[in-house]
Amino acid sequence: MIPLVPRAATTSDAFNAVAEPRRRQILNYLADTERSVGDIVSRLGLEQPSVSKHLRVLRDVGLVRAKRHGRHVMYRTNPDAIRPLHEWTKTFERFWVHQLTRIKERAEGKGREPGYDR
């Protein structure tokens, strides 16, 4: 039977790839230096297949690059692929610039702006 409304593919863009906490950890870890899969496994304490699968997702969306080195495969994050996310969040930047007063207010316990109770 033909699927009525196929669910949108999820792990096929950077936003979704990054939604997974472990994948963010991996990206953080690979930001400065390239690392082998084994390094990631021991550093983050994850199962090896799990790491490989996450790397696969990250690679498919271009967030990491891989290079074989002997029996090791070295990965490093590709910061350019993160840029679109940065640009999107940046469109909201103007709202939190010069808002030290608001930050102060929240620090004082005032959770929400007046009128917004939900």
Add this chain to the structure above:
Amino acid sequence: MIPLVPRAATTSDAFNAVAEPRRRQILNYLADTERSVGDIVSRLGLEQPSVSKHLRVLRDVGLVRAKRHGRHVMYRTNPDAIRPLHEWTKTFERFWVHQLTRIKERAEGKGREPGYDR
């Protein structure tokens, strides 16, 4: 039976909430002005229940605020909640600053850096 390894809750943080394209549309639309649910429905051409459900997710993670106004409920995005995403992406900023040459290279068709063929 107790679930062996419960999958991590997903729609419970901003990263996941924002991973859904429609939710980003909504956030964009609500960035400048508060809008009613009906406005969002007609503007984005989505089903009303769908919009309500997305708004629910966004509200639960604090990305939007709601205020009742007669029979309408006005929503607006809460930019502060987007800030953590911005901060995270920003940690990669240093890698793409002053990289006009790279951008140029890619425009010339050189997809990946030398050595990274995967």
Add this chain to the structure above:
DNA sequence: ATCATATATTCCTATATCGGAATGTGTCAA
């Protein structure tokens, strides 16, 4: 060729998630 190491893939299962349809709740007006 064989073995060990490093990494990738496949299979399976439980759960999460989305959309659609139907229904529920709240608010204003007459």
Add this chain to the structure above:
DNA sequence: TTGACACATTCCGATATAGGAATATATGAT
């Protein structure tokens, strides 16, 4: 109170996804 309008929730079915375990592939060493 009844009805209309605005929005929210629930139920359903299809699919996506993550983790675990097992297995496959690739490379280097002997």
